Amino acid sequence: MSTVRRPDHRSEQHGSHRSARSVHSAGLRHVLTHLITPLLMCIGMGLAYLGAFANPAPHHLPVAVVGSGRSAQLLAQSINDKAGGDLEVRTVADRSAAVERLKHQDIFGAYVIHAQGASKGAAKGATSGGMKSATGGAGGDGAAGGSAKQAPELLVATAGSDTSASVVQKVFTPIAAHQGAPLKVTDVAPTAEDDPTGQGIFFLLVAISIGSYASVAVIGGAGAVLPIRLRAVLAVGTSFVVGLIGTAFAGPVFHLVDHGLRGLWGMAWLYSAGILLIGTGLHTFLKRWTTLGVMALFVMLNFTSSGGIFRPEMQNGFFAALHSFWNGAGFVEGTRSHVYFDDYGLSGHVWTLVWWLVAGLVMVGVAALAERRRRTAAAEAAANAAAVAAAAVAATVPEPVPERAPAPERGSWAERSAGTVQVAGGVGAEVGDGAADVDAAVAAEVEVDAEVEMEEAVGV
Numbered sequence: 001m002s003t004v005r006r007p008d009h010r011s012e013q014h015g016s017h018r019s020a021r022s023v024h025s026a027g028l029r030h031v032l033t034h035l036i037t038p039l040l041m042c043i044g045m046g047l048a049y050l051g052a053f054a055n056p057a058p059h060h061l062p063v064a065v066v067g068s069g070r071s072a073q074l075l076a077q078s079i080n081d082k083a084g085g086d087l088e089v090r091t092v093a094d095r096s097a098a099v100e101r102l103k104h105q106d107i108f109g110a111y112v113i114h115a116q117g118a119s120k121g122a123a124k125g126a127t128s129g130g131m132k133s134a135t136g137g138a139g140g141d142g143a144a145g146g147s148a149k150q151a152p153e154l155l156v157a158t159a160g161s162d163t164s165a166s167v168v169q170k171v172f173t174p175i176a177a178h179q180g181a182p183l184k185v186t187d188v189a190p191t192a193e194d195d196p197t198g199q200g201i202f203f204l205l206v207a208i209s210i211g212s213y214a215s216v217a218v219i220g221g222a223g224a225v226l227p228i229r230l231r232a233v234l235a236v237g238t239s240f241v242v243g244l245i246g247t248a249f250a251g252p253v254f255h256l257v258d259h260g261l262r263g264l265w266g267m268a269w270l271y272s273a274g275i276l277l278i279g280t281g282l283h284t285f286l287k288r289w290t291t292l293g294v295m296a297l298f299v300m301l302n303f304t305s306s307g308g309i310f311r312p313e314m315q316n317g318f319f320a321a322l323h324s325f326w327n328g329a330g331f332v333e334g335t336r337s338h339v340y341f342d343d344y345g346l347s348g349h350v351w352t353l354v355w356w357l358v359a360g361l362v363m364v365g366v367a368a369l370a371e372r373r374r375r376t377a378a379a380e381a382a383a384n385a386a387a388v389a390a391a392a393v394a395a396t397v398p399e400p401v402p403e404r405a406p407a408p409e410r411g412s413w414a415e416r417s418a419g420t421v422q423v424a425g426g427v428g429a430e431v432g433d434g435a436a437d438v439d440a441a442v443a444a445e446v447e448v449d450a451e452v453e454m455e456e457a458v459g460v
Helices: 009-053 070-083 095-103 119-129 140-144 162-177 200-221 228-253 261-300 317-323 327-340 346-395 413-459
Strands: 061-066 087-092 110-112 153-156 184-187
Touching: 009 261, 009 317, 061 070, 061 095, 061 162, 070 087, 070 162, 087 095, 095 110, 095 153, 153 162, 200 228, 200 261, 200 327, 228 261, 228 346, 261 327, 261 346, 327 346
Parallel strands: 061 087, 061 110, 153 184
Antiparallel strands: 110 153
């Protein structure tokens, strides 16, 4: 009977299956880890956009009633009482003063009463029409309020915000209906002909933002092996190009604005450079989470607080507070001021963009210090490892024994010399081999670091 054992194919198959399951488990964990980022983006975008845009309502929206007499004051007071804090109604002396305040965006609507004795019906309309109806309340009561010689007029500035102008019109339409006359709406600051709603500036902001934070992923990821100074230069150069692209969209391509393109490009460059520099600096610390970080800063919190769709007076307190200093609001309001409102308030919006650019420069400086410390620590660790390896090699070599007077029977002087040279050669070879091992270890460590950096680039 043969004693040779046959190979156990079942154990080999079991081992291969176990190895395959291990590989699949590792791959599944890798995929699930990377799915965290898009899921967090989904949650963040939902909270930001729905929180900012889902239920817009006026909060202390400033409007005015034109007139200096008691009738104008009574009308303003009755509207204030009925609005319950949604509006802030004040009086202005005449129409020209109302137009000036609209162009300074101190108010977003001004109701002008041209007829004598119409204020009685207007006040009654303000009390019965309320904030909820844009057309209800018209009827026979308007005739009893007095005969209007001229239709009431509502002054708005759609370039400041088309949605705010629409809200104001809904407030004063029932008041005019109680005077028995249709409301005449006059736009004292209209938008460009090819941008009737004025929201083209907001979508221009979206295009510039995407070009900026997407470039952060490339510069911080694929350019991770470059020094931070060179990455910062790339960021500034990229922002220059992004600003030119945005200006081309606003002017010759879609005609969102009909003048002021140089100033618009300057603000677009400041805005884009701030995003790119902040993102480039953040990549040193966040690595593959950089995309999520810049999306939170420059999409979720930025678009929702920019005032491009709803002004802060139409949003809750959180996004209204962000509007006062966030960079997207600086770009949108600065562009409106430069193009439609004769540069009124432009300097404040430009300074907002400048401060964000300064924050980007500071972020790059902090990242440069952090990377320098990491390089110093890595060099010290490599030097320590080499010293330890050299000491270990030296410990394996026996110490030389002092030679005694040669005995005749041990051979000639030439043979002894040859033996000494052989021992020295052996020691030198062992030390050389140890140094080579240290160099190979350092090279392997550098190669692993490079692979990790490229993996992070792909992750971004």
